[in-house]
Amino acid sequence: MSELLDIDDLHLEFDTYDGVVKVLAGVNLKMRRGDVLGLVGETGCGKSMTALSVPRLIPMPPGRITAGRVTFDGEDILSKSESEMETFRARHVGMIFQDPVTNLNPLFTIREQLVDAVLYQRQGGQKTPGRWRGFLPSVKQMRKEAHERAVELIRLTGIPDGDKRIYDYPHQFSGGMRQRVLIAMALAGDPDLLIADEPTTALDVTIQAQILRLIRSLVAQLGLTVLLITHNLGVVARSCERVAVMYAGRVVEDSPVRDLFHNPKHPYTRGLMAAVPQKDVNRGGLHGIPGIIPNLINPPPGCRFNPRCEHVMGICRESVPPAIEVGAQHSASCFLYGQDA
Amino acid sequence: MNHLLEVRDLRKFFPVHGGLLNRKVADFRAVDGVSFALQEGKTLGLVGESGSGKTTIGKCILRLMEPSAGQIFYDGGDITHLKQRDLRRLRSEIQMIYQAPAASLNGRMTVGQIIGEPLWIHERLKGDAARERVLELMNVVGLKDEHYYRYPHEFSGGQQQRIGIARALAVQPRLIVLDEPTSALDVSVQAQILNLLQDLQDQFDLTYLFISHDLGVVRYMCDEVALLYLGKIVEVAATEVIFEDPKHPYTQALISAIPEPDPDMRGGEIIIRGDLSHAFPQRGCPFAPRCHAEKLATCESVPPPLLEVEGAHLVACHLHPPLSAAEPA
Ligand SMILES: Nc1ncnc2c1ncn2[C@@H]1O[C@H](COP(=O)(O)OP(=O)(O)OP(=O)(O)O)[C@@H](O)[C@H]1O
Ligand SMILES: Nc1ncnc2c1ncn2[C@@H]1O[C@H](COP(=O)(O)OP(=O)(O)OP(=O)(O)O)[C@@H](O)[C@H]1O
Ligand code: SF4
Ligand code: SF4
Ligand SMILES: [Mg+2]
Ligand SMILES: [Mg+2]
Numbered sequence: 037m038s039e040l041l042d043i044d045d046l047h048l049e050f051d052t053y054d055g056v057v058k059v060l061a062g063v064n065l066k067m068r069r070g071d072v073l074g075l076v077g078e079t080g081c082g083k084s085m086t087a088l089s090v091p092r093l094i095p096m097p098p099g100r101i102t103a104g105r106v107t108f109d110g111e112d113i114l115s116k117s118e119s120e121m122e123t124f125r126a127r128h129v130g131m132i133f134q135d136p137v138t139n140l141n142p143l144f145t146i147r148e149q150l151v152d153a154v155l156y157q158r159q160g161g162q163k164t165p166g167r168w169r170g171f172l173p174s175v176k177q178m179r180k181e182a183h184e185r186a187v188e189l190i191r192l193t194g195i196p197d198g199d200k201r202i203y204d205y206p207h208q209f210s211g212g213m214r215q216r217v218l219i220a221m222a223l224a225g226d227p228d229l230l231i232a233d234e235p236t237t238a239l240d241v242t243i244q245a246q247i248l249r250l251i252r253s254l255v256a257q258l259g260l261t262v263l264l265i266t267h268n269l270g271v272v273a274r275s276c277e278r279v280a281v282m283y284a285g286r287v288v289e290d291s292p293v294r295d296l297f298h299n300p301k302h303p304y305t306r307g308l309m310a311a312v313p314q315k316d317v318n319r320g321g322l323h324g325i326p327g328i329i330p331n332l333i334n335p336p337p338g339c340r341f342n343p344r345c346e347h348v349m350g351i352c353r354e355s356v357p358p359a360i361e362v363g364a365q366h367s368a369s370c371f372l373y374g375q376d377a
Numbered sequence: 378m379n380h381l382l383e384v385r386d387l388r389k390f391f392p393v394h395g396g397l398l399n400r401k402v403a404d405f406r407a408v409d410g411v412s413f414a415l416q417e418g419k420t421l422g423l424v425g426e427s428g429s430g431k432t433t434i435g436k437c438i439l440r441l442m443e444p445s446a447g448q449i450f451y452d453g454g455d456i457t458h459l460k461q462r463d464l465r466r467l468r469s470e471i472q473m474i475y476q477a478p479a480a481s482l483n484g485r486m487t488v489g490q491i492i493g494e495p496l497w498i499h500e501r502l503k504g505d506a507a508r509e510r511v512l513e514l515m516n517v518v519g520l521k522d523e524h525y526y527r528y529p530h531e532f533s534g535g536q537q538q539r540i541g542i543a544r545a546l547a548v549q550p551r552l553i554v555l556d557e558p559t560s561a562l563d564v565s566v567q568a569q570i571l572n573l574l575q576d577l578q579d580q581f582d583l584t585y586l587f588i589s590h591d592l593g594v595v596r597y598m599c600d601e602v603a604l605l606y607l608g609k610i611v612e613v614a615a616t617e618v619i620f621e622d623p624k625h626p627y628t629q630a631l632i633s634a635i636p637e638p639d640p641d642m643r644g645g646e647i648i649i650r651g652d653l654s655h656a657f658p659q660r661g662c663p664f665a666p667r668c669h670a671e672k673l674a675t676c677e678s679v680p681p682p683l684l685e686v687e688g689a690h691l692v693a694c695h696l697h698p699p700l701s702a703a704e705p706a
Contacts, residue, residue, distance in 0.1 A: 078563035210652045240426035240590060245634035245648050267563065270593070270636025274643055293640045311568035312638050313597035322597060324569030328533050 038110065040228060040261055041067040041090065046104035048085055048285075051097060055333040059085055061285040061340070062104070064359065067229070072255055072262045074276035074293070076269060076308075080329060081282040083265045084134055087231045090263075091125045092116075109228065126157045130222030132215075134233035134265070139218065140206040146217055147202040150186035150224065151179065157225025158182070189220035192257075194250055212243035216250065223254070230254075233265045248275050269312055273297055278365075281305050284330050284340040290359070291366040301368040304341050339371070347372055380450075381417040381552055381584045382438065386410050387447035389433050389608075407433045409608035410447075412683075417551070420578070420585040422595040422616070424631075425605030426653050431588045434605075435554040438586070439473050440464055451552070469499045469548035476557035478537035482529040488515070488540055489525040495547040514543040517580075518573060535566035542573065546581070556588045571598060592635045596620055604628050607653060607663045610683055614690040624692045626670040662695065670696060 048060035060082050067073055075083050088094045089106055092113060106113040108128065116124060133139070140149060155178065190198035193216040206214060215235060222230055232251065236244040252275060254260055264276055272279050272293065279296045281289040281304065289302040300306045307325040327344040330336055336343050342352040351371050359367040360374045388411075390404035408430040415421045423431050436442040438449055440459065448457045456467055475481040482491055492511045496502040502510065512522055518539040529537055538558060545553055555574070559567040571594065577583060589595050595602055596616060603613040604627065612625040623629045630647040649667045659665065661677040668676065673695045675681075684699035686692045 078565060212652050240652070241592070241631060241634045241636075242426065242649050243652055244636070245646050248636075249646075249648055268636060269564070269638040273638045273640045274636050297638060297640050307565060309638065311565045313568075313571070313593040314638055315596075317597060319575060319597070320572070322568040322571055324567075324572060325565035326569075328535070328566075329563075 039066045039107070040069045040071075040109055041065070041263075042105070042107040043086065043089065044105045044107070046086070046089060046106065047102040048082075048089065048094065049100045049102055051100070052333075057332045058335055059099075059285055059332060060089075060104075061335070062356065063282075063285070063287055065280055065287055065290075067261060067263065069228070069261050070259055072260075072264065072275065072277045074272035074279045075263060075265045075282060076267060076272050076279060077282035078267060078308075078329060080332075082285045083267075083282055084233055086282070087131075087233055087263060087265055089113075090229070090231065091129045091131060092121050093125075093131075126159070126225055128228045130225065130227035130230045132218050132222050132230075132232040132235050134237075140214060142206050145203055145205055146190075146209070147183070147186060150189060150202070150217070150221060151182045153221040153224040154182040154185045154189075155179070157227075185224070186220075189223060190217070192223070192254070193217070193220045194246075210243075211239055212246060215239065215243075215247055219247075219250065219254075223258075223260075226258075229261050229263065231263045231265070234267070235264070236271060237266070237268070244271070251275060269297075269308060281308070284335060285332065286340065286356075286369065287359075288341065288370070289366075289368045291363070295363055295366050299363065299366075301362045301366070301373065302341075302370050303345050303347055303372070305368075307344075339369075379417050380414040381452060382415040382586070383450040384414070384434070384438065385412050385448045385450070387412070387434065387437060387449065388445045389430070389437055389442065390445045406608050408437065408444075411605070411608070411610055412447075413603050413610065413613060415552075415584060415586060416600075417584050418578070418582050419600045420587050420598055422599035422602040423586060423588045423605060424590065424592060424595055424602060426590060428653050429605040430608040431590075431605060432556055435473060435556050435586065435588055438554060439468065439471055441473075465499070469495075470550055471552045471554065472545035472548065472550040473554040473556060474538075474541050474545050474558050476560055478534055478541050478561065479529060481541055482537060482544075484529055487526050487528060488520070488532075491529070491540060492543045492547055495544060499548045510547070511543075514546055517546065517577070518543045519569075533566070534562050535569060538562065538570050539573070542570075542577070546577065549581075550583070552584045552586065554586045554588065557590070558587075559594065560589070560591065567594070574598070592631060593637075604631070609663060609693065610691075611664065611693045612691065613683075618687075618690055622690075624686060624690070624697050625664075625694050626668050626696075627664050630669065662693075664694075670694075 043063055043065040046060050046063040050057040050059055063086050077083055085094060187199050187202060190202050195201055195213055195216050236247050255262060266272060276293050279291055279293050280287045283304045289305045300309055310323040311325060313322055325344055330340055338354050339352045339357050342348045349371060357369045357371045359369045362368045362373050387408055389408040390406050392401040393403040393405045395402040411434060425431055437444045448455055459467060489511050492514055493507050496507050496510055520539055529540060559570050562570060578585060587598050599616050602616050602619045603610050606627055612628045620632060623632050630649045633646040647669060649669055651667050661679055662681050665676045675695050681693045681695045683691050683693040686697045686699060
């Protein structure tokens, strides 16, 4: 089976006042239909930028893709025209953004926003017929169908009394319910891929558990393909089948979820695991990773983790470690593995 | 018993305005009868979802907010109604560290000035003597001497939190209220800060009130844990007891929902309905609308008091009869 998504050697830079920020430096990521992939890593490592490269929502300028390819269902994304992209986004990718600015509009009811999302996606990103044209029979019918779909979506996301609550405004909804609405909007056009960027980070743990269960049940019901972005290893362990760990603009380890947690290979992944306060870790038993994330204007040459790595070798400062097979469908980009190959 | 801090029946109500004239129409009970005691040199975790009243309790203890009712004892003395003059001394004994490191540091002051300010305010220390103390404090929290003349924005979140910790330590406090000190930090940096806090506790015999919504962090840091729900404590016990044998249905749900970084522990979480909502006044148990346990008739009508159900294990739930009732002495 071929890949649904193939991000290949993606390089992204930002021009800033202080210099050129090398945000992505050769990201490789593949997803098949039905995959539930967790993309983890600490703040600023490039998770959101990697995800936004798929619907091509990175602001350019100041951003610039300097190398690499993004292929979706066999199509080359980076060479599409802007209007082709509009259609592509509406039809194929559902997105839950990390940035709250892009969240719900406080001035419109949940229903209006959901109906608009449905229409937008039905029309393949073309302008939706405005409410003022609602007297046209065809438009009327379309809006009626969109309304039915909106109610169906709201039910799907488990909002109690959804068909009534749909007439509420966002401020009448709690954080958890708003997140459900955002999931409903992202699913409005039956996307091939759902990208959820930190969907539970702002939520309390009981609500987080509800949302993660919802995502799992949607995966089971609809066979969704999900790219779940989070900095929380526990969320990944709970929800994903595969994991890609990012550090400073590169994927450093890629593995089935069990293998990653039981047998992490990359020194950074190991460092992350040792830093999570988990069961049976007693006082003094946590280990932070020494040092801080590198400045991406002048990133360290070679392996970007080398200033913080306790296994650093000469070669680590000279060349970028390639992804090396370290197990079944498990790769790590580190010279500790298979150097002599 | 040598309790450094004791809080008795603390309440903090905020007025709710409404109606045509925007008059006060009701009280919003942010903290509603909270009692706990904290032993010197120990760490008590205060856990609860957003809006449960954690920060409000912290601010009442520091008297950054006036409690509506209840008493606060520090080192044996009642500090609930201290006058402004005596508050200054209290504030060198009790310090607070906040969640957002950047927001709690004055961006126009250098690191040296930020850490030196409390030394001037509380001890009138300045010049070389102050500088020396500041450098010592910076060293204690893992900052380098050359950071002295830098500004907060030049630092990462973790380093900013170190600056905040150094500033809090400057006045040699005995009690520190830590309000989500690591929730804005990455996990690798969080671990560094948690370890630093533990080292400082051992080194200076500090007592911590550790506010957090992250149960994993609380399990690592605390000797004892109190769980808050809608401004009330629903369960208190030693940390191992809370995690091994949680009694209150809310505690059980919270603990089962900790996202443990272990895929083999998937499933088994108790998912409770709804969310924290103060929307309607509750006559019975405040948790009743979300409770997944086999409820009793009294759940909807009688608020369950916080009672000792086992030695030093307090629970507010009708399903758990108090010690005295279970085994009449
Ligand atoms: N417009 C921009 N100009 C300059 N740098 C940018 C811009 N947008 C993003 N970056 C940088 O790109 C890097 C990657 O950003 P990204 O948002 O992908 O990180 P992330 O992994 O999603 O982090 P977080 O967990 O904080 O969301 C960061 O270092 C960020 O500072
Ligand atoms: N000055 C105030 N006026 C009115 N209401 C307030 C005020 N301060 C806090 N509240 C309310 O009191 C409740 C408890 O707030 P508090 O900040 O103590 O919660 P918290 O447990 O610290 O939550 P979080 O985890 O979000 O920090 C909240 O519902 C809040 O909206
Ligand atoms: S490549 Fe070298 S520096 Fe990088 S993680 Fe591996 S051993 Fe460490
Ligand atoms: S008192 Fe009743 S409603 Fe409240 S937690 Fe116990 S069982 Fe649930
Ligand atoms: Mg992001
Ligand atoms: Mg708070």
